[in-house]
Amino acid sequence: MQKILEELEKRRETARMGGGKARIERQHAKGKLAARERIGLLLDEGSFEEFDMFVEHRCTDFGMADATIPGDGVVTGWGTVNGRIVYVFAKDFTVFGGSLSEAHARKITKLQDMALQNRAPVIGIFDAGGARIQEGVAALGGYGEVFWRNVQASGVIPQISLIMGPCAGGDVYSPAMTDFIFMVKDTSYMFVTGPDVVKTVTNEEVSAEELGGASVHAVKSSIADGAYENDLEALRQMRRLIDFLPANNTAGVPVWPGFDDIKRAEMSLDTLIPTNPNQPYDMHELILKVLDEGDFFELQEKFAANIITGFGRMEGRSVGIIANQPKVLAGVLDSDASRKAARFVRFCDCFDIPVITFVDVPGFLPGTAQEYGGLIKHGAKLLFAYAEATVPKLTVITRKAYGGAYDVMSSKHIRGDLNYAWPSAEIAVMGAKGAVEILYRSELGDKDKIAARIKEYETRFANPFVAAERGYIDEVILPHNTRLRLIRGLKMLAGKKAQAPWKKHDNIPL
Ligand code: HXC
Numbered sequence: 001m002q003k004i005l006e007e008l009e010k011r012r013e014t015a016r017m018g019g020g021k022a023r024i025e026r027q028h029a030k031g032k033l034a035a036r037e038r039i040g041l042l043l044d045e046g047s048f049e050e051f052d053m054f055v056e057h058r059c060t061d062f063g064m065a066d067a068t069i070p071g072d073g074v075v076t077g078w079g080t081v082n083g084r085i086v087y088v089f090a091k092d093f094t095v096f097g098g099s100l101s102e103a104h105a106r107k108i109t110k111l112q113d114m115a116l117q118n119r120a121p122v123i124g125i126f127d128a129g130g131a132r133i134q135e136g137v138a139a140l141g142g143y144g145e146v147f148w149r150n151v152q153a154s155g156v157i158p159q160i161s162l163i164m165g166p167c168a169g170g171d172v173y174s175p176a177m178t179d180f181i182f183m184v185k186d187t188s189y190m191f192v193t194g195p196d197v198v199k200t201v202t203n204e205e206v207s208a209e210e211l212g213g214a215s216v217h218a219v220k221s222s223i224a225d226g227a228y229e230n231d232l233e234a235l236r237q238m239r240r241l242i243d244f245l246p247a248n249n250t251a252g253v254p255v256w257p258g259f260d261d262i263k264r265a266e267m268s269l270d271t272l273i274p275t276n277p278n279q280p281y282d283m284h285e286l287i288l289k290v291l292d293e294g295d296f297f298e299l300q301e302k303f304a305a306n307i308i309t310g311f312g313r314m315e316g317r318s319v320g321i322i323a324n325q326p327k328v329l330a331g332v333l334d335s336d337a338s339r340k341a342a343r344f345v346r347f348c349d350c351f352d353i354p355v356i357t358f359v360d361v362p363g364f365l366p367g368t369a370q371e372y373g374g375l376i377k378h379g380a381k382l383l384f385a386y387a388e389a390t391v392p393k394l395t396v397i398t399r400k401a402y403g404g405a406y407d408v409m410s411s412k413h414i415r416g417d418l419n420y421a422w423p424s425a426e427i428a429v430m431g432a433k434g435a436v437e438i439l440y441r442s443e444l445g446d447k448d449k450i451a452a453r454i455k456e457y458e459t460r461f462a463n464p465f466v467a468a469e470r471g472y473i474d475e476v477i478l479p480h481n482t483r484l485r486l487i488r489g490l491k492m493l494a495g496k497k498a499q500a501p502w503k504k505h506d507n508i509p510l
Contacts, residue, residue: 015053015070019094027094032165032187033231035075035090035098038125041235042088043079050077051110057101062134069095072104073128076111078120081242084254087115090125093165098128100170101135105142112149119248121158123238126175127165127188143170150177155350158245162238163188163224164231166208176223179347180241180299183214183227184234190217190224218302222340225299237297244297244311244318246351253318253353260292262315262487269479273399273424277431277462280326283308286358286398287321290314290483296321299344304336309344311353314487320348323358324409326399333405334365335378342381342508349389354490357386357410360399363430379408380509387414388506392493394418394486397425397464397473412472417496418489420482421464421473428461435461 016036018024024034033041039048053075056068073095078087089108091098100108108124115122131139153159154177161175163183167190175181175190183190191212198204198211209215214227228234246253266289272281288294291312298310306329310321322341324331348355364370364379386393386408394417395410406427410416421427429435436453443449460466467473477485500506 011070012053018071018092019069019096023094030187031230032093032127032184034094035092035125035127038164038231038235039075039077039079039088039090041232042123042125042238043081043086044083047079048077048088049079050075052076052107055103055107057103057132057135059101059132059135059138061136064134071095072101072107073098073132074100074104074107076107078111078114081239084242084247085118085120086123086242087111087120088123088125091128091165091171093127093129096129096132098126098165099130099132100128100139100142100146101132102138102142104132105139105145109142109145109149112146112153115157116149116153119157119251121160121242121245121247122153122178123160123162123242124174124178126161126163126167126171128168128171129166130169130171140170143173146174147177150174154179155249157248158351160238160241162234163190164234167212168192168194180225181217181223182234182238183217183224184231185214185227185229187231189213218300220303222300222303222336226301241297241311244313246318246353249351253351256313256316258292258313258316263484265480266290266483267480269482272479273422277399277426278330280330282327283323283325283331283358283360283398286482287312287323290486291319291321292316300340304334304340306331306334307337307341309341314356314483314490317490318353319490320344320353320355321358322355322410324361326360329365330362331360331400332362332365333379333382333408334370335373335375338375338378338382338408342378342385345382345385345389346508349385349391352391354392354394354493355386355389355410356486357393357395357416359395359397359401359406359409361402361405361409362400363403363405377509379404383408383414384506384508386410386416388500388508390496390498390500392417392490392496394489394493395420396477396482396486397421397427398479399424399426400431401425401427402430403428412474415498417493419472419474420477420485420489421467421475422479422482423464423476424479425464425467425473425476426462427464427467427473428457432457432462 076089159178161178161181189208189212217224218227308323412419432454
């Protein structure tokens with residue numbers, strides 16, 4: 001028996017070495033960790049249980065019959081993050097460049113099936129060269145099976161992709177169908193076709209970083225939800241993110257012990273809004289002062305920064321935050337901001353995470369660039385997302401809520417549950433100057449007259465009371481009490497049951 005046990009340990013040791021010491025060292029030299037090292041850092045110490053360590057491919061073409069490595073380029077299994085179960089797979093770049101074979105795909109789909117059946121999140125760590133070139137259509141079929149399961153699991157269990165190396169060809173589309181993608185700066189890149197193919201097809205010369213590095217996807221394309229300095233930091237942040245997420249769409253948000261007083265009044269919020277309505281301020285200040293312990297996990301921080309999205313906690317329970325950012329483009333809604341926020345609202349709604357919206361928006365961004373780029377449809381995405389969401393929706397208008405953007409930003413009319421305004425709120429069709437220039441075009445030559453008209457318009461509409469008189473605003477609240485009011489509101493709405501009429505699915509303007 002002892003011999004058998006020793007044999008098992010020997011086999012395990014060989015499998016754990018993946019593509020061998022030299023390739024692991026090459027991985028380290030590039031500033032990247034090996035697959036099992038990454039899993040070790042992501043999960044609670046000693047909690048990882050690996051599956052299918054001895055799986056090998058069955059390909060015999062191109063000399064592959066003699067080239068087998070146990071595990072076949074992906075490490076799969078489950079473990080815990082702060083005691084909560086997650087399933088994880090990590091591509092092993094040291095084994096055939098982490099490329100996907102039929103057997104490799106089976107390991108992933110087995111894990112996806114388990115995660116969906118047992119209703120816990122899946123985290124995929126990518127560092128791979130795409131389809132196993134020697135396998136041909138068997139590898140393509142494998143990808144298809146993974147993709148199909150991504151879609152089945154969408155909205156049932158959270159799916160997170162962490163890109164920690166090359167991610168090309170078939171490897172990009174599975175992450176693209178998960179809920180979140182995060183990258184590591186300088187060592188990861190994602191593209192459908194790499195620089196060489198780009199050169200052949202379009203004659204464009206571009207580096208891997210310029211084509212699909214974190215500097216592209218976390219800033220320009222919005223493919224990535226965040227980018228971190230190195231593997232260690234990325235894995236640490238994933239643990240933090242998982243703490244905010246429910247295990248599945250019926251589990252409810254996790255509840256963590258908190259030490260922040262729910263009655264904490266923030267007197268400084270009473271002076272957050274500048275006297276000059278055109279002067280910006282940082283909406284992060286409000287977010288951080290309202291959330292438990294100022295703990296905010298921001299998504300897409302560097303993309304469409306005119307809107308802020310992310311997770312926080314109120315009384316230990318996760319909430320989704322969406323907020324216009326007056327500091328960037330005056331907080332205007334444009335196509336990018338609308339898409340960014342719409343996707344986030346939909347994630348929160350899938351997983352029953354209440355949505356808190358802070359509004360200071362001067363409207364939609366005018367101009368040909370926006371209109372040609374489909375602003376109508378992109379803006380409609382956000383409108384649609386808020387309107388279809390059945391989670392508790394709490395809204396606080398801090399300053400401007402102008403025009404269509406007022407309706408869109410979780411207003412009462414699209415079923416905001418609790419709509420508060422600060423006394424500084426201005427709810428109107430547009431700003432006073434713009435309104436007067438349209439209404440009193442004939443008087444534009446007379447500066448004094450126009451100034452008086454502007455004053456008149458401001459007095460009438462630059463406040464929350466016209467909306468409050470109609471019940472569109474449930475209450476005008478004191479800024480320093482915002483945290484308490486929101487926490488009480490969330491309590492009041494905890495039992496919310498709202499159902500859309502039966503449908504196969506809706507038809508959000510894609
Ligand atoms: C088999 C692969 C491989 C692949 C890499 N390797 N990619 N083996 N199939 N797709 C192997 C290499 O032969 C090498 O083996 C080892 O992995 C490391 O690769 P290197 O090239 O030495 O590493 P590096 O210089 O860092 O370059 C990494 C890379 C490059 C940029 C990922 O390997 C590359 O361009 N690979 C091919 C990418 C690709 O075109 N994939 C197919 C996409 S099409 P040894 O033994 O030397 O260590 C696709 C279609 C699916 O995915 C579509 C479904 C929708």
